[in-house]
Ligand SMILES: [Ca+2]
């Protein structure tokens with residue numbers, strides 16, 4: 001390769017790596033509020049636009065292993081942007097924050113939720129599919145009923161194992177019932193994580 005071509009090539013690789021954040025879409029907020037107040041926030045922490053039409057939320061109620069599917073709207077979600085899905089019977093203040101409403105988004109604390117790609121590839125999950133925990137999954141900080149749970153900024157990869165033990169304290173912080181203020185934005189502190197690009201070592205080796 002010409003020297004300049006190589007320089008441009010290297011620059012693009014480094015720039016790509018620097019902007020790479022999460023590995024795919026993430027569930028970054030879970031709101032199980034009063035009445036019909038229910039919401040999920042999905043975050044695009046990658047460097048690419050993502051067409052949401054290939055994704056769905058699969059809801060497994062009360063320990064069931066059979067899902068109700070909630071397709072996401074066919075839009076291209078920008079890098080760094082969020083998509084907020086709200087139950088259509090939620091109160092007006094919550095509906096005002098919705099990018100999409102859906103009547104099937106009606107979990108109440110003991111229901112597992114899976115973010116799925118192309119109907120069969122698990123991208124992220126919340127709760128434990130196949131387990132009815134009683135009323136909710138709990139840990140030292142709180143539980144999954146009548147709370148808002150926000151994904152920790154340190155989480156950069158989805159929970160793709162849908163049926164292992166679910167400890168919400170490991171990846172979420174807890175807020176009081178009907179906390180809406182975090183919906184519509186998310187910070188991911190993931191640095192330049194990316195395995196798709198060569199390291200400096202492999203780059204140097206390719207110049208020899
Ligand atoms: Ca509730």
Ligand SMILES: [Ca+2]
Nearest residue numbers: 062108110111
């Ligand atoms: Ca339930």
Ligand SMILES: [Ca+2]
Nearest residue numbers: 159161162164
């Ligand atoms: Ca899991």
Ligand SMILES: [Ca+2]
Nearest residue numbers: 029182185186
């Ligand atoms: Ca948020």
